[in-house]
Each structure stands twice: as structure tokens, then as C-alpha cells.
Amino acid sequence: MWFWLLGYLVLMAKITAVLTAVMVLAAYLVLVERKLLGRFQVRYGPNRAGIYGILQPVADGIKLLLKEDLMPEGADRAIFLAAPAVVAITALMMFAVVPFGPRLTIGGREIPMVITDINVGLLYVFALSSLGVYGVALGGWASNSKYALLGGIRGAAQMISYELALGLSIVPVVMLAGSFSLVDIVNAQAGLPFILVQPLAFGVFLISAMAETKRIPFDLPEAETELGAGYHTEYSGMRFGLFFLGEYVHMQVMGALVAVFFLGGWRGPVLPPPVWLLVKIVLVVLFMIWVRATLPRLRYDQLMNLGWKVLIPLALVNILITGAFMAA
Amino acid sequence: MIRAGIDIIASIAAGFYTTGRHLFVRPFTESYPEYKRPLPARSRARIILTRDPEGRERCVACYLCSGVCPVNCISMQAAEDSRGRRYAAWFRINFGRCIYCGLCEQACPTSAIQLTPDFEHIRRDLLDMVFEKQDLLVDHCGKDPDYDFYQHAGVVTGLAGKGDHISENAPVNTRTNMP
Amino acid sequence: MPKLIIDNLEIEVPEGTRVIEAAEKLGIYIPRFCFHHALGAVGACRVCAVKVLEGAVEGVQMSCMIDAQDGMKVSTTDPEAADFRRSVIEWLMLNHPHDCPVCDEGGHCLLQDLTVAGGHSIRRYEGGKRTYTDQYLGPLVQHEMNRCIQCYRCVRFYREYSGYNDLGVTGIAGRVYFGRLREGVLESPFAGNLIDICPTGVFTDKPSRYTGRRWDFERTPGVCIHCSLGCRTTVSARYRQVGRMEGRFSQRVNGDFICDRGRYGFYYADRPGRPRSGRISGQTVSVDQAVYEARDRLQRITEEHGPQAVGVIGSGRSSLQTQSAMVHLCRTTGWQGPVFRNTRITGAAADTAACALNPENAVSMRELETADAILAVGADPVNEAPVLALAMRQAQRAGAQITAIDPRPLEWPFDFEHLACRAEEIGEALASAAERLSDSRRPVVICGTEITDAGIVLQAADLVAGLRGSGKTAGLFCTLPQANSFGAALLDECNACAADLAARVEAGQIRALAVIESDLWHDFPDRPQLEKALEKLDLLVSVDFLDTPLFEKADIGIPSLTVFEAGGIYVNQEGRAQQVRPAHTGGLPITVTGAGDHPPRTFAPNVPGRDMPAAWVTAFCLAGQAPPETDAQMTAWMRYNFAVLSDLARMDADGVRLFAGGKTPIAHEATMPEKPEQCLELLLAAAVFGGEPMSDYSQCLRELAGLPAVWMDRADADRHGIAAGDRVGLGFENGEVSFVVRISDHMAPGVLVVYRHPDIDWQPRAGDTRYNIREDRIRRIEKA
Structure with a gap:
């Protein structure tokens, strides 16, 4: 009996630790992004709330929580209320399969340093990533606003397109690791991180990941200059906050997936494994911020061209080459 | 095609280099309010009513500023004072509406209404943004230290009669037929 | 009918038409200062230059001086002509002072417009400017000769068009001066038109000095209600107050010009003492309260003593709306009236x-x-x-x-x-x-x-x-006698006059009077009879926009709106019904709410003083009915309920002529009893200034009314040893009144004429405007 209880307690502890880390990181990513964007543009970024603006996320959080929760007239009430939660929850749930260390042995019991190691972890990740589209598309549709609707439609089209490239690009990794389990994939990189073996897959995956997170240069669903704020135009207060949170958690997930698939996951010398994972996530995310500071938004047709005519063929070719090498 | 691919990658890399280099450039943001940049005298912010070199109100309440104001934030009523000078019995600017376009200053024929660089005059209460004449009047000539409209106008006031103004001849004698 | 071509457009005009007028018919406005369609052309300003390309005299010509001729080809845009006009403006501006900001003409100044249009902005000539000494021309017109451009419009209007001679032109060469020979009040009652006609600011409106610029005014077409002619005016209102009145062109009524009474008579509308709240027995109450109280008390009297116990008195200064609403009030309640005139004779x-x-x-x-x-x-x-x-x-x-x-x-x-x-x-x-x-x-x-x-x-x-x-x-x-007397005659149904009602009050038949926009105290000829009647009344309700003595005495006073706030239809003496639009929406003027200083620094969604109803609304309320909601509905209501007004549907810019048809006028009595021996007949006559109750509230016009005077024939004066300028006292039954004597050689002998004057608080005892006074009751008080 106590055996089961202990198992649940350990699980709860892991969930709590991961969620806390992810949430805090998401909040501070916002600050880091704003600060970095400021510096990229030769200004300071937020520096008023606390020293160097470190209390800015707290201030933002308070503001978002206290703001009035508006709902447009004619909005589909239930869907409008649910959409932000869909986005945030799917993003958070993806962390369930990300391993953040080797198995620990405490008191003779082995504790896996992953919330749950399912053998189709990779498929689970893609399934949740696809579900995230519903938050965007339904939020945009339920707002009863033309900007939001356009944003939602764009989001659906874009995320479905890039889901394909994302999935195909990872097939060689699966082939090399011989498993869908993220734990196994990390273990497969004990010698050599896959980035060195599969640079093309890495590139395709990174670009697709940015498109999945709807970040510049793929932020067409939001597109402030064209659509106001796209699918979340009509959202305010903490509902908008959930969309926001979802986006930054998604960034971390993608960072973590890049780390797991290509950078060896938690593996690294000297530092403890979770720190290595964190460092790798942060590096990927910083790169995404750099991209945001550098590249302009793609046009819709360019976005589709890039996805269907460049990334998917590249990924397919990559699978063929990998298969050929493995067969050889 | 490979060349084109290299060009694309090179140009994207150049972009990343440019933005990346900026990380190491000192931001040139001026931190207001720790540092307040000295503004040019012709910056357009809070509006004042100046006085002429003799210290008299310049405003003659000609309604040109209120007429030209695109947001109708100026209102006034003209009247005649004891010396026969036209002046504003009351003069009101609603800074809650003002867009600081400076058209009033351009329209003013007497250099009375002027915009100053002082932009820090925000009030908590909207009604406090409504400035009356006593709030607008200042004790100097502003940007135009020499101009005195009544020296040029040619109208009789308690201070000068016909022919006493700049570039005016003495009143003619209409009763003589001498050429 | 000559046919000519102006700027490539062909037009046929009657013989004798000037080119400038022909161009205007084509919609081409040729600049002009001296030319005015009412005054004709003199060719003084030279700014209407055009180039005649083909015709009897080719080259640059003044378009106001040449008649349109067959086969003529004229260009207004020819560079030579345009350059000529530009130069003319520059010359005219050589001596023009730099005072537009303090000049009241600024904003509706022809010279200003054309100077800007001609592109002249820098005075290149560096010599001095010519100046003139100005004159005091009375309380209405402000003189500033520096601004003059010698177009001669003023003297042409003043001397030729209106026929007065005290304003003229003196001097020669560059010293031409337009003014009076000696400083003094302009004699013409049309002097105010100088303001309209002067293309620049030589003559400006003195009472409205500095009140506002043309672009700030809400300018509304109006109709003058200070006499029965119904001249067209333009009402300029600002800050919920009428600021200025100008003449408005009318093809049928007044042409271009109006008189000074019409121009300056509007000050009654915003005078400080104007009733703006209800009054019950001297207590100030809300308007609604006063209206309901009046309705209830009148109803109670009707129930107790029958509908015959209530009388309704109106006047010819109310709009057709008010008059018809009063007739409707009496139709529905059975009250007596409404009567619109004071005595049977007038x-x-x-x-x-x-x-x-x-x-x-x-x-x-x-x-x-x-x-x-x-x-x-x-x-x-x-x-x-x-x-x-x-x-x-x-x-x-x-x-x-x-x-x-x-x-x-x-x-x-x-x-x-x-x-x-x-x-x-x-x-x-x-x-x-x-x-x-x-x-x-x-x-x-x-x-x-x-x-x-x-x-x-x-x-x-x-x-x-x-x-x-x-x-x-x-x-x-x-x-x-009054602006809408014609309308009263059309609508009258009761064949009675105020004197009849007063007699019925004295006889105890009438116990309550509702007096709507009628100044009985001023107009009713028999003051003692009126006073006695008022004393016998149980209830006096007065509805008025003037604080007349009657309003002060009334048990219930209800304020009403002026023509500037309510608008209305007025029928002039030739039966022309003319629509007046409200000039502003009413409410306390900013001069009142701000007490002369800036408007109050508060914000309230309701404009203070905007709760007053028009008199016709009050009349409907007294009848216990809801009034028509809009002006258009009111007009339609009038057309349906009054056959004589059915033609109102055809009203256009010129108004519509209404005729009484076969209506029988109120019965008239035999004229005055024969003049007894040893008596002079005293005539009380209208005066242009001071003879009309509404314009009497204008301070500037009161100044012009002078002192109360009695005119005598020279023979009568000589018989009494009285000279012009003497003060005499005329003894009436109810006291002596003193007058200054004026003597005329061309009036009827045996007649004394007294022009109505606001200072004469006296009415002859009997008769309307005629009164027989015994010669021994004329007493000289003071020699001139």
C-alpha cells in the first residue's frame, strides 16, 4: 500500500518541480526576451520594476491578474473561455515525457528523472503539439472578431503545415535511436549528439519548431501590424496571460525537444544533468530570440512555400539518405 | 542554385551579425526622468500667453487661434479694456484636448500664444487640465522679445493716437483742398 | 438681348446688364469692392478688371463699367487682367492698417478675402501709411477711416439709396474722407447697413463690438419681428446668445437692407432680467411646476364657474404656432378668446x-x-x-x-x-x-x-x-401693428378684443386670464381699466419671454422662448408666411453662467436654462394635451386644423402668401367722437426707436430715442407762446406728463403728436391712439 503512495508522492514531487521550473522560466523568459530585444535594438528594455527590471514579470503577472476579463459581444462563450487553457495546458503537458537526468537510485529504489517514460513519447509530444492548434483556431473563431478569425485560420494552416516537416525531420533520429521513447533517444546520444550526425534534420526541426511556436519570422497568426494581435486580439487579463504563457512554455518545450533530439539531452560533463538540460534549453531559446530580433515576418505565400516546397522535401531526402547509410 | 543558396545564407548571416553586434553597443536610450534632455526653444508643449516688451498682455483675443485649432481646445471672449485695447476677457485652453500641433502659435498675429518645451504638465484630474487665462499668462515675451502689435496696428488706444505708430503719417487734414 | 462669351461660356443677358453681372449669372465671381447690385457701379475700385478679347473696346476693362454687348468675348483669367487686379489690391493695401486682429470686420471682410485670394502678403512699399481722424457716429456704428479703400459704397447707399444727407465725402486726392461734416449721431435709421455694405472695416457694428468672429457664429436665416414687414435677417449666435444681426437678401421682401430697429432690436432676448424660471405668487419655481399649477388652477376655475370664466389673450408678436395653439386651447376648453388685439378701433x-x-x-x-x-x-x-x-x-x-x-x-x-x-x-x-x-x-x-x-x-x-x-x-x-398681426387676423375666431375681456372681468364674468406673449401693460390703452380688471381677477397667468410689468404682477408666470430659440412662422403685412429657424438651442448664455468671466469650471450634462418650453408648447399643456413633437409635425398639425393655413405646405424660400379669403373682420365701431371746442387732438404715434416694446430693451436704441417729445403745429405753438425746445406739461386725468416741444410747419393744425417712447409710462385714458386734450391743460414748465 505505502509503495503506491510513495510512487504517487514522487510523481507529484517531479510534476511540481517541473511545473515550477517551467512557469518561472516562462515568466523570466519574457523579461529576458524584452531585455535582449532592447539590447539588440540598442536600448535598455524594461528596467524600472526592481533592479534591472527583475520584478517586471511579477508586475506583469499582477497586472494581468487584476485586469478586467472582457468578452466580446456575440462570442461563443464556452469556447472563448476554454481556448487559452487548451493552449497553455497542451504546452505544459508536453514536458511530461522530457527526461531531465539519468535514473537516480535512492534507498535502493530507482527513480526515473522523467515524469513518465512512455515508449511512444515522441508521438505523444506531436499529438499534444497538434492539439495546441485547437486553442489558437478556436480562440480566434470564438472571439467573433474578423482579426481574431483571420489569426486563427492562419494559425491552423501554419501549424498543420509545419507539423509535417517537424515530424519528418525527426524520423532519422528515431531511426538512429531505434525508439520513440525520449529517454531512449537521449541514451542513444551517449557517444555523439545527433546534431553532428543529422545536421540537416536539426536545421529543419529548428525552423519547424519556431513555426510551431508561432514566433517571428512565423508569427502570422498574431501579426500585430496586420491583424491587431491575431487570434488573441479580443482577449484580456489572465486569459490573454494564458496564451502568453502557452507561447513561452511552448518555446521551452521546443528548446527541450531540440536538446533531447539533437544536443544529447541532459548529457554533459561536470555540471549536474538537469542543469545541462536547462543550459541547452536556454541556448535554443536565446537563439530564437536572436532570430526574432533579426528576421522580418514572412509573407503567407513564403511561409507555405518554405514549409511545403523546401522543408518537407529536405526532410524526406534526409530520411532516404539516413536509411541508405543505415542499410549500407 | 548553390550560389543562390550561399547568397541567401550569407545575407541571413549578415543580418544575424548586425543584430548580434548590437548586443555589445552601449544603448543610447536617455533615461527620463533621471536625465532630462535640454529641448530646443521651439519644441511644442505647454502653451503660454506672453506679454509685450512693456509688460502688457499681448493677446488681443482675435479668435484666430481658436479658429485654426483643429481640436477646438481654445475658447475665449474678447472685450475692450479701459485704454481701448482689445483683450481677452477670458481665455481657456483645454489641454485635455490639445494635440500640441502649434497651429495656434503660427496663426497668432501678436506673438501672444506660444508653445514652450515644458511638456511635464500632466494632471490627475481632467478638469485640472483646463487652463484659464491666469494659468496661461507669463511675465515675459517668450520667443519673440521685441514685437509689440499695437505699435504697428494703427488703432487708437489710450496709449497712442492716429499717426503715432510705426510707419504711420500724421492724420491728414481733410478740410483743405491744397494739393 | 445681347449674347456674349465669358471665359468660353456663352450667356444671353438683358440689355443694359453689366459684364460683372453677366459673369455672376454664369457663376463666375469677378472681384469687386465698389460694385453692389443694389447700388450699381461707379468704377471706383478698379478691382473688377477683366480683359475684353473681342468687342467694341478691347483690352483690360472694368467689368462693372461696360455693358454686355452682342459678340463680346471676355476673359476673367487673362494674365494681364489678373495681374492688374493683383496690383490694384496691392495699391489698396498700401495704406491699409495692420489691425485685422483687432478689427471686427476680420473674418467677413471682402478686402481681407480678396487680398488673400490675390496672394498679396508682404507690403513692398516702405513709406508711411496715411491716417485719418475718426468720428463718433452714434451708438450703432463704429468709424475707423484708416481702413478705407475709397469704394464710395457708403455714401452711395447713404445718400443715393436711402436718401439721408448727413454722411458724405470730403477732401481731395489721397485725402478723401467719408464721414459727417461734424461729428455726431447718424440721422438715418438705416445707418446700420453701412456695416454690411462696407467692404472693409470702416464701419463696424458697435454694440456687438468684439463679440465674435464670423466663423464662430452659428449663422441662421431669420426674419425680423420688430414690425410687420418681415424683413429677412441673418442671426449670428454664439455661446447660446444672439451676438449680431445682419440684413439678408430677399427677392420679395426687403431686398438687401434692413433698418436699425431690426438690426439692433434683438437685445431683449438675452437681457439679464428675462424670465427663465416659473413663478407662483412671486416664488421662483421650476417651469414644469408653474405650468402644472396654471393648468390645475385654470381647470378648477373652469369647473367652478364654467369655461366662460377664463379668458385668453394673445398678441401679434407671437408666432403662428403659438397663435394657432392658443386658438386650439380655447376650442378644446371652451375658454373665451383668444383675443389678439387690444381695442376694437386698431x-x-x-x-x-x-x-x-x-x-x-x-x-x-x-x-x-x-x-x-x-x-x-x-x-x-x-x-x-x-x-x-x-x-x-x-x-x-x-x-x-x-x-x-x-x-x-x-x-x-x-x-x-x-x-x-x-x-x-x-x-x-x-x-x-x-x-x-x-x-x-x-x-x-x-x-x-x-x-x-x-x-x-x-x-x-x-x-x-x-x-x-x-x-x-x-x-x-x-x-x-405687429410682426404677426396678419396671422392673428387669419386665426381669430372670437370677434372680440382685450378691452371686451377687461369689461367682462369687471362685470365678474371672467375670473381668470391667461395672457400669452402679450404686453398688456404697455399696449393696452386704458391703464386704469386694466388695473381695475387685474384687481378683480382670481388668477392671472402670464406666459412671456419678456419681463413685462404684467409678468411681474401675474399670479403664475411661465417663461417662454424667443424667436431665436423657438423659431416659428410669421406672416408679414402682405400675407407672406415666412419660416424662422431657431438660431440657437437656448439655455443660459455663457455670459450669464460665467458672470462675464470664463464659463464655470464644472461639467454637467444638462445645459442650464434649457428647460423652457416654447409658448405654443405651454398652450398645449394648458389644454392638457401633448404638443406635436417636432416643428414639422407642428406645421402639419396647423395645416390640418386651420383651413386658412393649408397653403403652408407650399412654403419655399420666398415663404408663401396666405390670404384670409372671405373672412369677415372684427366689427369696427364708429370713429372718434367729434373733437370738442377748445381742444387739441393728441395722437400717440409709432416711433422708429422707442416705439416698439421688444426693441426698447436694446440699450443702444434707447439712446437714439432721445427725450419724450410732443410735436406741435407752428400756429398752435404760437397761440400758446411755446417755442421749440420748451418743456411743457400735458395734464391728463391721471396726472401731468412733461415733454420737450418740437415744432413742425407741415403737420395738421390742431393736432399734438407724441411718438411712443419707453420713458412715457402713460396711456391715454380712452380711445386708442387719439385723445382730446383741452388747450388749457397745456402748461409750459421750462423755457428752452
Whole structure:
């Protein structure tokens, strides 16, 4: 009996630790992004709330929580209320399969340093990533606003397109690791991180990941200059906050997936494994911020061209080459 | 095609280099309010009513500023004072509406209404943004230290009669037929 | 009909049309300062230059000085002409002062417009500017000669068009001066038109000095209600207050000009004492409260004593809306009235005049200008209906013979023959003067209703009918006492007058009076009878926009709206119904809410003082009914309920002519009893300034009214040893009143004429405007 209880307690502890880390990181990513964007543009970024603006996320959080929760007239009430939660929850749930260390042995019991190691972890990740589209598309549709609707439609089209490239690009990794389990994939990189073996897959995956997170240069669903704020135009207060949170958690997930698939996951010398994972996530995310500071938004047709005519063929070719090498 | 691919990658890399280099450039943001940049005298912010070199109100309440104001934030009523000078019995600017376009200053024929660089005059209460004449009047000539409209106008006031103004001849004698 | 081409556009114009007018018909506005369509051309300003490309005289010509000729080809845009015009503007601006910001003309100044249009902005000439000394020209017109551009419009209007001679031009060369020979008040009652006609700011409006710029004013087409002519005006309102009045062109009524009474008479509308809240027994209450209290108490009296116990009194200064609402009030409640006139004599004269008009014999003022013979019977246009005098002046300038039959010392600005006779002799004089019209083709008989009676009006109408019978296009032109007396005559249903109601009050039959926009205290001839009647009343309700003594005395006072706030329809003396639009939405003016300083620093969604209803709304409320909601619905309601008003549907920019049809006027009594021996007949006559209750509230016009004066024939004066300028006291039953004596050589002997004056707080005991005074009651108080 106590055996089961202990198992649940350990699980709860892991969930709590991961969620806390992810949430805090998401909040501070916002600050880091704003600060970095400021510096990229030769200004300071937020520096008023606390020293160097470190209390800015707290201030933002308070503001978002206290703001009035508006709902447009004619909005589909239930869907409008649910959409932000869909986005945030799917993003958070993806962390369930990300391993953040080797198995620990405490008191003779082995504790896996992953919330749950399912053998189709990779498929689970893609399934949740696809579900995230519903938050965007339904939020945009339920707002009863033309900007939001356009944003939602764009989001659906874009995320479905890039889901394909994302999935195909990872097939060689699966082939090399011989498993869908993220734990196994990390273990497969004990010698050599896959980035060195599969640079093309890495590139395709990174670009697709940015498109999945709807970040510049793929932020067409939001597109402030064209659509106001796209699918979340009509959202305010903490509902908008959930969309926001979802986006930054998604960034971390993608960072973590890049780390797991290509950078060896938690593996690294000297530092403890979770720190290595964190460092790798942060590096990927910083790169995404750099991209945001550098590249302009793609046009819709360019976005589709890039996805269907460049990334998917590249990924397919990559699978063929990998298969050929493995067969050889 | 490979060349084109290299060009694309090179140009994207150049972009990343440019933005990346900026990380190491000192931001040139001026931190207001720790540092307040000295503004040019012709910056357009809070509006004042100046006085002429003799210290008299310049405003003659000609309604040109209120007429030209695109947001109708100026209102006034003209009247005649004891010396026969036209002046504003009351003069009101609603800074809650003002867009600081400076058209009033351009329209003013007497250099009375002027915009100053002082932009820090925000009030908590909207009604406090409504400035009356006593709030607008200042004790100097502003940007135009020499101009005195009544020296040029040619109208009789308690201070000068016909022919006493700049570039005016003495009143003619209409009763003589001498050429 | 010459056909010419202007700027490649062809137009055919009547013979004698100037090129500038032909261009205007094409919609091409050629700049002008001196040319004015009412005054004609003099070619003084040179700014209307055009280039004649083909024609008798080719080259740059003044378009106001050349007649349109067949085959002429004119260019207004030719560079040579444009350059000429630009130079002219620059020359005119050489001496023009730099005072536009403090000049009241700025904003509606022709010179300013054309200077800007011509692109002249820098004075290149560096010499000094010519200056002039200005003159005091009275309380109405401000003089500033520095601004003059010598277009001669002022003297042409003042001397030629209106016929007064005290303003003229002196000096030569560059010293030409437009002013009076000696400083002083302008004599013409049309002096205010100088302001409209001056293309720049030499003559500006003095009472409205500095009140506002044209672009700030809400400018609304209005109709003057200070006499029965119904001249068109432009009302300029700002800050919930009328600031200025200007003449408005009308093809049918007044032409371009209005008189000073109409121009400056509006100050009653915003005077501080104007009633703006309800009043019950001296206590200030809300308007609604006063209206409901009045309705309840009138109803109670109706229930106790029957509907015959309530009387309703109106007047000719109310709009047609108010008058018809009052008739409706009496129809539904059974109350007595409404009566619109004070006594039978004047009432019958005005009614008869209105009923005598028909589509054939009625003439407008414009048509009167083309008359070739005019016979004025008991009419003094300068004092009763001033703009009529301008129209007569134009007829006279065109060669019309004008004859006046009148006891008063007429001072008209044109040549006329004055047959001075006593009021009761007018009928005989008219009969014998009729043959003077026998040579004319378009004679007009002008008939006054102030000192005449219905018999004379009928006689005049018969004369016109006779003339028309002999093939002449004869016209009848009657002046009426008030702006909407014609409307009152159309609507009247009760065949009574205020004097009748007063008698019924004294007899105890009437216990309550509702007086709507009528100044009985001022107008009712028999003050003692009125006072006695008021004392016997149980209830006096007064609805008015003036703080008349009657309003002060009323048990319940209800404020009403002025014509500037409520608008309305007014029917002038020729039966022309004209619509007036409200000039502003009402409410306390900012000068009141701000007490002269800036407006209050508070914000309230409701404008203070905007809760007052128009008088016709109050009339509906007294009847216990809901009034029509909009002005258009009110007009429609009037058309359905009053057959005589059905033509209102055809009202256009010129208004619509309404006629009484076969209506019988109120019965008139025999004229005055014969004048006893040793008596002088005292006539109370209208005066241009001071004779009209509403304009009396204008301070500037009161200044012009001078002192109360009595006019005497020289023979009468000599008999009493009285000289001009003496002060005399006239002893009446109710006290002595003192006057300054004026003596005339051309008035009827045996008559004393007193022009109405706001300072005379006295009414003759009996009769309307005539009173017999014993010669021994004339006492000299002080020698001149």
C-alpha cells in the first residue's frame, strides 16, 4: 500500500518541480526576451520594476491578474473561455515525457528523472503539439472578431503545415535511436549528439519548431501590424496571460525537444544533468530570440512555400539518405 | 542554385551579425526622468500667453487661434479694456484636448500664444487640465522679445493716437483742398 | 438681348446688364469692392478688371463699367487682367492698417478675402501709411477711416439709396474722407447697413463690438419681428446668445437692407432680467411646476364657474404656432378668446387691412419699388415700418409721385407731397386725392393702421379696386401693428378684443386670464381699466419671454422662448408666411453662467436654462394635451386644423402668401367722437426707436430715442407762446406728463403728436391712439 503512495508522492514531487521550473522560466523568459530585444535594438528594455527590471514579470503577472476579463459581444462563450487553457495546458503537458537526468537510485529504489517514460513519447509530444492548434483556431473563431478569425485560420494552416516537416525531420533520429521513447533517444546520444550526425534534420526541426511556436519570422497568426494581435486580439487579463504563457512554455518545450533530439539531452560533463538540460534549453531559446530580433515576418505565400516546397522535401531526402547509410 | 543558396545564407548571416553586434553597443536610450534632455526653444508643449516688451498682455483675443485649432481646445471672449485695447476677457485652453500641433502659435498675429518645451504638465484630474487665462499668462515675451502689435496696428488706444505708430503719417487734414 | 462669351461660356443677358453681372449669372465671381447690385457701379475700385478679347473696346476693362454687348468675348483669367487686379489690391493695401486682429470686420471682410485670394502678403512699399481722424457716429456704428479703400459704397447707399444727407465725402486726392461734416449721431435709421455694405472695416457694428468672429457664429436665416414687414435677417449666435444681426437678401421682401430697429432690436432676448424660471405668487419655481399649477388652477376655475370664466389673450408678436395653439386651447376648453388685439378701433383696422388683401391687389415691397405713383394714407413708414421708406425711396428715384395724407410731421428721406389733415379728415382727403393716381399705370396705395380706422382701410381698398377696374395694375400695401398681426387676423375666431375681456372681468364674468406673449401693460390703452380688471381677477397667468410689468404682477408666470430659440412662422403685412429657424438651442448664455468671466469650471450634462418650453408648447399643456413633437409635425398639425393655413405646405424660400379669403373682420365701431371746442387732438404715434416694446430693451436704441417729445403745429405753438425746445406739461386725468416741444410747419393744425417712447409710462385714458386734450391743460414748465 505505502509503495503506491510513495510512487504517487514522487510523481507529484517531479510534476511540481517541473511545473515550477517551467512557469518561472516562462515568466523570466519574457523579461529576458524584452531585455535582449532592447539590447539588440540598442536600448535598455524594461528596467524600472526592481533592479534591472527583475520584478517586471511579477508586475506583469499582477497586472494581468487584476485586469478586467472582457468578452466580446456575440462570442461563443464556452469556447472563448476554454481556448487559452487548451493552449497553455497542451504546452505544459508536453514536458511530461522530457527526461531531465539519468535514473537516480535512492534507498535502493530507482527513480526515473522523467515524469513518465512512455515508449511512444515522441508521438505523444506531436499529438499534444497538434492539439495546441485547437486553442489558437478556436480562440480566434470564438472571439467573433474578423482579426481574431483571420489569426486563427492562419494559425491552423501554419501549424498543420509545419507539423509535417517537424515530424519528418525527426524520423532519422528515431531511426538512429531505434525508439520513440525520449529517454531512449537521449541514451542513444551517449557517444555523439545527433546534431553532428543529422545536421540537416536539426536545421529543419529548428525552423519547424519556431513555426510551431508561432514566433517571428512565423508569427502570422498574431501579426500585430496586420491583424491587431491575431487570434488573441479580443482577449484580456489572465486569459490573454494564458496564451502568453502557452507561447513561452511552448518555446521551452521546443528548446527541450531540440536538446533531447539533437544536443544529447541532459548529457554533459561536470555540471549536474538537469542543469545541462536547462543550459541547452536556454541556448535554443536565446537563439530564437536572436532570430526574432533579426528576421522580418514572412509573407503567407513564403511561409507555405518554405514549409511545403523546401522543408518537407529536405526532410524526406534526409530520411532516404539516413536509411541508405543505415542499410549500407 | 548553390550560389543562390550561399547568397541567401550569407545575407541571413549578415543580418544575424548586425543584430548580434548590437548586443555589445552601449544603448543610447536617455533615461527620463533621471536625465532630462535640454529641448530646443521651439519644441511644442505647454502653451503660454506672453506679454509685450512693456509688460502688457499681448493677446488681443482675435479668435484666430481658436479658429485654426483643429481640436477646438481654445475658447475665449474678447472685450475692450479701459485704454481701448482689445483683450481677452477670458481665455481657456483645454489641454485635455490639445494635440500640441502649434497651429495656434503660427496663426497668432501678436506673438501672444506660444508653445514652450515644458511638456511635464500632466494632471490627475481632467478638469485640472483646463487652463484659464491666469494659468496661461507669463511675465515675459517668450520667443519673440521685441514685437509689440499695437505699435504697428494703427488703432487708437489710450496709449497712442492716429499717426503715432510705426510707419504711420500724421492724420491728414481733410478740410483743405491744397494739393 | 445681347449674347456674349465669358471665359468660353456663352450667356444671353438683358440689355443694359453689366459684364460683372453677366459673369455672376454664369457663376463666375469677378472681384469687386465698389460694385453692389443694389447700388450699381461707379468704377471706383478698379478691382473688377477683366480683359475684353473681342468687342467694341478691347483690352483690360472694368467689368462693372461696360455693358454686355452682342459678340463680346471676355476673359476673367487673362494674365494681364489678373495681374492688374493683383496690383490694384496691392495699391489698396498700401495704406491699409495692420489691425485685422483687432478689427471686427476680420473674418467677413471682402478686402481681407480678396487680398488673400490675390496672394498679396508682404507690403513692398516702405513709406508711411496715411491716417485719418475718426468720428463718433452714434451708438450703432463704429468709424475707423484708416481702413478705407475709397469704394464710395457708403455714401452711395447713404445718400443715393436711402436718401439721408448727413454722411458724405470730403477732401481731395489721397485725402478723401467719408464721414459727417461734424461729428455726431447718424440721422438715418438705416445707418446700420453701412456695416454690411462696407467692404472693409470702416464701419463696424458697435454694440456687438468684439463679440465674435464670423466663423464662430452659428449663422441662421431669420426674419425680423420688430414690425410687420418681415424683413429677412441673418442671426449670428454664439455661446447660446444672439451676438449680431445682419440684413439678408430677399427677392420679395426687403431686398438687401434692413433698418436699425431690426438690426439692433434683438437685445431683449438675452437681457439679464428675462424670465427663465416659473413663478407662483412671486416664488421662483421650476417651469414644469408653474405650468402644472396654471393648468390645475385654470381647470378648477373652469369647473367652478364654467369655461366662460377664463379668458385668453394673445398678441401679434407671437408666432403662428403659438397663435394657432392658443386658438386650439380655447376650442378644446371652451375658454373665451383668444383675443389678439387690444381695442376694437386698431384691431378692426388691422383685421380689415388683412382681410382686404387678395392675390390681385397685394404687392410686395419689391413690386412697390416699381410703382409710378404712391398714395400713403395714415402711414408713416419711417416710424412704423422703416424699410418700406427705403422701397418708397427707390420708387421715387425711379420717378414715382408720392403723396402722403397724414396729420403727423412726416420726415421722409425722399420728395413727397404732404397733405396734412387731422386724423378724422383722412377719409375726405383720401377721396379727393384719389384723382392723383389717375395718370399712373402702376399706382400703389399704402395704408397705415396705427392712426386710421377700418373705414379708411376699406376706403383705400375700394380705391385700389376701382383703379384696378379702370385697367391699372394697382396695389394695396397696408402696414400692420405687429410682426404677426396678419396671422392673428387669419386665426381669430372670437370677434372680440382685450378691452371686451377687461369689461367682462369687471362685470365678474371672467375670473381668470391667461395672457400669452402679450404686453398688456404697455399696449393696452386704458391703464386704469386694466388695473381695475387685474384687481378683480382670481388668477392671472402670464406666459412671456419678456419681463413685462404684467409678468411681474401675474399670479403664475411661465417663461417662454424667443424667436431665436423657438423659431416659428410669421406672416408679414402682405400675407407672406415666412419660416424662422431657431438660431440657437437656448439655455443660459455663457455670459450669464460665467458672470462675464470664463464659463464655470464644472461639467454637467444638462445645459442650464434649457428647460423652457416654447409658448405654443405651454398652450398645449394648458389644454392638457401633448404638443406635436417636432416643428414639422407642428406645421402639419396647423395645416390640418386651420383651413386658412393649408397653403403652408407650399412654403419655399420666398415663404408663401396666405390670404384670409372671405373672412369677415372684427366689427369696427364708429370713429372718434367729434373733437370738442377748445381742444387739441393728441395722437400717440409709432416711433422708429422707442416705439416698439421688444426693441426698447436694446440699450443702444434707447439712446437714439432721445427725450419724450410732443410735436406741435407752428400756429398752435404760437397761440400758446411755446417755442421749440420748451418743456411743457400735458395734464391728463391721471396726472401731468412733461415733454420737450418740437415744432413742425407741415403737420395738421390742431393736432399734438407724441411718438411712443419707453420713458412715457402713460396711456391715454380712452380711445386708442387719439385723445382730446383741452388747450388749457397745456402748461409750459421750462423755457428752452
